[in-house]
Amino acid sequence: MGWLPEEASGFRGIVKDLKRRAPKYVSDWTEGHNAKTTASIFFMFFTSIAPAITFAELLATTTEKIGVVEVCLSSCLSGMVFSVFAGQPLVIVGVTGPVTILTISIYGMAKALDISFLHFYAWAQIWAGLMHMAAAAAGLCDYIRYITNFSCHTFGMLIAVIYAVTGAVGIAKYYTRSQSFAACLMETILALGTTLLSLYLANASNWVIGNEKFRTFVSDYAPTVAIVIWTGISLVGRADDLGSDLTRLNVPRNFQTIGGRTWFLNLFDFPVWGIVLSLVPASIILILFIFDHNVSSIMAQSKEFQLKKGSAYHLDFFVLGICIVFTGILGIPPCNGLIPQAPLHTKSLCVVRKEKQHGVVVDVVERTYEQRYTNFSQALLTGVVCFRPLIGVLGQIPKACLDGLFLFMALSSLPGNELYERFCLVIAEPALRKSPHAWFRALDFATIKSFTKLQLAIAFVIYFVTLTPISMTFPLFIAALVYVRLKVLPKYFDEATLLALDPLIELAPDDPDGAKKDDFNGAAELVEDPRGAADEGKEGDAAAMPASDSSSNLLEAA
Amino acid sequence: MGWLPEEASGFRGIVKDLKRRAPKYVSDWTEGHNAKTTASIFFMFFTSIAPAITFAELLATTTEKIGVVEVCLSSCLSGMVFSVFAGQPLVIVGVTGPVTILTISIYGMAKALDISFLHFYAWAQIWAGLMHMAAAAAGLCDYIRYITNFSCHTFGMLIAVIYAVTGAVGIAKYYTRSQSFAACLMETILALGTTLLSLYLANASNWVIGNEKFRTFVSDYAPTVAIVIWTGISLVGRADDLGSDLTRLNVPRNFQTIGGRTWFLNLFDFPVWGIVLSLVPASIILILFIFDHNVSSIMAQSKEFQLKKGSAYHLDFFVLGICIVFTGILGIPPCNGLIPQAPLHTKSLCVVRKEKQHGVVVDVVERTYEQRYTNFSQALLTGVVCFRPLIGVLGQIPKACLDGLFLFMALSSLPGNELYERFCLVIAEPALRKSPHAWFRALDFATIKSFTKLQLAIAFVIYFVTLTPISMTFPLFIAALVYVRLKVLPKYFDEATLLALDPLIELAPDDPDGAKKDDFNGAAELVEDPRGAADEGKEGDAAAMPASDSSSNLLEAA
Numbered sequence A, B: 001m002g003w004l005p006e007e008a009s010g011f012r013g014i015v016k017d018l019k020r021r022a023p024k025y026v027s028d029w030t031e032g033h034n035a036k037t038t039a040s041i042f043f044m045f046f047t048s049i050a051p052a053i054t055f056a057e058l059l060a061t062t063t064e065k066i067g068v069v070e071v072c073l074s075s076c077l078s079g080m081v082f083s084v085f086a087g088q089p090l091v092i093v094g095v096t097g098p099v100t101i102l103t104i105s106i107y108g109m110a111k112a113l114d115i116s117f118l119h120f121y122a123w124a125q126i127w128a129g130l131m132h133m134a135a136a137a138a139g140l141c142d143y144i145r146y147i148t149n150f151s152c153h154t155f156g157m158l159i160a161v162i163y164a165v166t167g168a169v170g171i172a173k174y175y176t177r178s179q180s181f182a183a184c185l186m187e188t189i190l191a192l193g194t195t196l197l198s199l200y201l202a203n204a205s206n207w208v209i210g211n212e213k214f215r216t217f218v219s220d221y222a223p224t225v226a227i228v229i230w231t232g233i234s235l236v237g238r239a240d241d242l243g244s245d246l247t248r249l250n251v252p253r254n255f256q257t258i259g260g261r262t263w264f265l266n267l268f269d270f271p272v273w274g275i276v277l278s279l280v281p282a283s284i285i286l287i288l289f290i291f292d293h294n295v296s297s298i299m300a301q302s303k304e305f306q307l308k309k310g311s312a313y314h315l316d317f318f319v320l321g322i323c324i325v326f327t328g329i330l331g332i333p334p335c336n337g338l339i340p341q342a343p344l345h346t347k348s349l350c351v352v353r354k355e356k357q358h359g360v361v362v363d364v365v366e367r368t369y370e371q372r373y374t375n376f377s378q379a380l381l382t383g384v385v386c387f388r389p390l391i392g393v394l395g396q397i398p399k400a401c402l403d404g405l406f407l408f409m410a411l412s413s414l415p416g417n418e419l420y421e422r423f424c425l426v427i428a429e430p431a432l433r434k435s436p437h438a439w440f441r442a443l444d445f446a447t448i449k450s451f452t453k454l455q456l457a458i459a460f461v462i463y464f465v466t467l468t469p470i471s472m473t474f475p476l477f478i479a480a481l482v483y484v485r486l487k488v489l490p491k492y493f494d495e496a497t498l499l500a501l502d503p504l505i506e507l508a509p510d511d512p513d514g515a516k517k518d519d520f521n522g523a524a525e526l527v528e529d530p531r532g533a534a535d536e537g538k539e540g541d542a543a544a545m546p547a548s549d550s551s552s553n554l555l556e557a558a
Helices: A012-030 A035-063 A068-085 A097-113 A117-137 A140-146 A149-174 A181-206 A212-220 A222-234 A237-241 A272-277 A279-300 A313-330 A341-348 A373-384 A390-394 A399-413 A418-427 A438-442 A445-465 A471-492 A495-501 A520-524 A547-557 B012-030 B035-063 B068-085 B097-113 B117-137 B140-146 B149-174 B181-206 B212-220 B222-234 B237-241 B272-277 B279-300 B313-330 B341-348 B373-384 B390-394 B399-413 B418-427 B438-442 B445-466 B471-492 B495-501 B520-524 B547-553
Strands: A350-357 A360-368 B350-357 B360-368
Touching: A012 A117, A012 A313, A035 A068, A035 A097, A035 A222, A035 A341, A035 A373, A035 A399, A068 A313, A068 A373, A068 A390, A097 A117, A097 A149, A097 A279, A097 A471, A117 A140, A117 A272, A117 A279, A117 A313, A140 A279, A140 A313, A149 A181, A149 A279, A149 A399, A149 A418, A149 A445, A149 A471, A181 A212, A181 A222, A181 A399, A181 B181, A181 B237, A212 A222, A222 A237, A222 A399, A237 B181, A272 A279, A279 A313, A279 A341, A279 A471, A341 A350, A418 A445, A438 A495, A445 A471, A445 A495, A471 A495, B012 B117, B012 B313, B035 B068, B035 B097, B035 B222, B035 B341, B035 B373, B035 B399, B068 B313, B068 B373, B068 B390, B097 B117, B097 B149, B097 B279, B097 B471, B117 B140, B117 B272, B117 B279, B117 B313, B140 B279, B140 B313, B149 B181, B149 B279, B149 B399, B149 B418, B149 B445, B149 B471, B181 B212, B181 B222, B181 B399, B212 B222, B222 B237, B222 B399, B272 B279, B279 B313, B279 B341, B279 B471, B341 B350, B418 B445, B438 B495, B445 B471, B445 B495, B471 B495
Parallel strands: none
Antiparallel strands: A350 A360, B350 B360
């Protein structure tokens, strides 16, 4: 049974991770204090806080129990714990979009059952945290090798649709509230202005003015800059005169929970059947995080970054479990690895030099500052924002800007998603179809078309699941995609077609005995075998695919 | 003295034009009545009416004496006369942006002198019309061969800047009027929405969905579609409730002048010194039209269209003069050839077939319906719009949409303007500079840079002239560019550099004796001589440039 990894026997993976990482622990705190790492701290803080606030606002609107302070506190505590205890401290953790969607589903379920949402949420996380620890001990993280582009891109499309609908519904709602027409229009301008300005600035890397550093800066900070500018506009002249008609971020006056509740819940003031039932969302959180956390972790440790200190997937997932238990006890959202922030963090720590390879100038990483305090400091900053006077600044942001940010996230996540790319090919005029992908030249277009239609249909079925009372189960459907890819699709498409459209991700063949399997860096070395070697054992002269390439394909799964 | 054309002796050019065109006159009315020509009528009507209304609204706001009816009537009458009597009836005439700018300047001058603007304007046109006839008789149209890209693109940049400022100032003014904030915001949305939607739709030719016909349609009708959509939005729900706070197009209830004056002015109820002084704006109109009308006419008769019936530049300019005398008597704006509508008109009448040449599929023109009634009918339709009930439809268009259209016209005119392209190269990061132009590879970049800086400086000097009391003289500055190119630039740049950056336009060398010079089609066959043969006589194995290429460079001079 090739499915079960070697580590699936006790704590072997975690212990190995600990043994390898422990000797390097002191250097994690002592080395690389310089301008580059300082810049990295602020860069990570800003790129993480904008989506965090956006999700927080969505949670505040729907659940009324979780707001900006809760989300920031979760990022702060989880980030600090993870940066201190994890084996790979480069992974930035935070509250993601899928977690937000799941939280809203859990809220809906609690409401339907007429039980306390916060208790239900807390117990789900406590169970989930414990499951994480067990899963880490069992070496379950290794299963990520079966998550191909088929799952990642269907997931990405689903998230894009949900974000787009969230943003659009947010904007439409301005016109149903009983406020002045001027406020409705101003909020529409703020929302669409944020979307368009973010899209424009995010494209800065394609500009030709300035230098690359400047363009990358503008591109990376696009949503932050857009929110700052539109918040500024909303605070001057007649826009500011709109007063409370213009809805701004709902934040408390100082560090405290959104409803004024105490931080620690009385966990046992809750029916036992509720505690048992919370195992359902707990399992779903586990399934989501096996997928989501490990993909971000792999991307943060991509081969191009030339990391030296080694990885620790099992230990990391165990530490993540501890964090989730804690966030559960506090009744605040759980954190996991962030895409694209985690890989951006590693990239920001790389010292690169330009080198000409095959006539093309490329960046070659000379070294990467592998340390813990950039992650720790950015997490700390996220906490500081929850206190006066900074929390007052957050309270100035119009909610409309965040609706716009959702639209931006949806639109900017589509390029690079192969499902989206194939959809564009399907709707294009036949004479104008073109694609850089090998499958486009290798396969009959009718085959590509039926594969794409099927995948789109699946994506929309899952989307409609999220609109039903069982919306919470959507990560199960995502997980089921792995099964569909491995067991169902081969019934309708031949093996060569499937491997061309969706190559399986395998451990590098230079590591066949599992001796070094716990060093998961190997998984970042993806192998595309175009000749049909589907099962793991078979090798063949597989063409190595650059890890960064496949990583970037996963970006939209954030 | 190579400057003076052969025709510069009496009416020779006009007579030749008449003799050649007369035998084909009957067929101009009898042939080619089919679906293609019918579509062309409506296409031309819509692509001409949108900018016409925009300019009309600008004129109404500034002069209060010229509005939508005046501009449409001018297009209608001039178009009908031109289509019936001109030698080349494919040229669509109408009120252009430069004419609008000039009209506003004439208004400013009349105001400063405290004389009747309409009388001053009328006399200027009557003189100008007579001058046109004299110029046509003298064969002056041939001078257009000296108008190189240097003049065209400086002119284009100037117009783009003026349009951009007009649009932006229009939007800024919403906030200075004492209306509700909701109306200000709604107008801002309508303006920027029109700009962005127009830009988006105009890019349809680069889309891949649908077929080429659909994409070309969307692209050609972009501003019309954008105005229709945003006008629709402005008419529903709370936007419509804004009532008179939302400024709409100022049209009379039925066909009549904007202020209710009679159509025929008492021309002699005006001081004699004013009649004499109007010779100044008259000369400027002449200089502008020699430039603007003939460029559009050449473009409408580009070699690619395979026209068979021959051209008639001298006769056309004479007929244009007659039209200007008439518009002058009515006190409505003068018309001349429209760019890009004139070449679009011819293109819409071409029957093409796809052909593979050198491995690339190209459109080859099989025949073009050379006739008079498409032009005549679209002109007639423009007049019909001035009567009930259609005029009521025009009155529903928010003025803000037209401000947005100005921004669109400014932005969409820039690509293809070599001054703009070189400006982009100058501000680009040196490593990322790239250009398809031959001069980019042939010349030292420092030279390109100083040439571009000089040209930009000239463009902005002329722009600042338009802000002064002598703004009316801007066509003189444009005309002076020809002198600058031929006499001043050679002092600072060597001949090879100038010919690379700005090749002189010459009659095709296969027509050296002037025998067929009156068949101006030859001028569309532009010759680029990279080896430095500046004077007309010298031939050399000049590389023939496709006419359409150079024509498209002139598009922004509209």
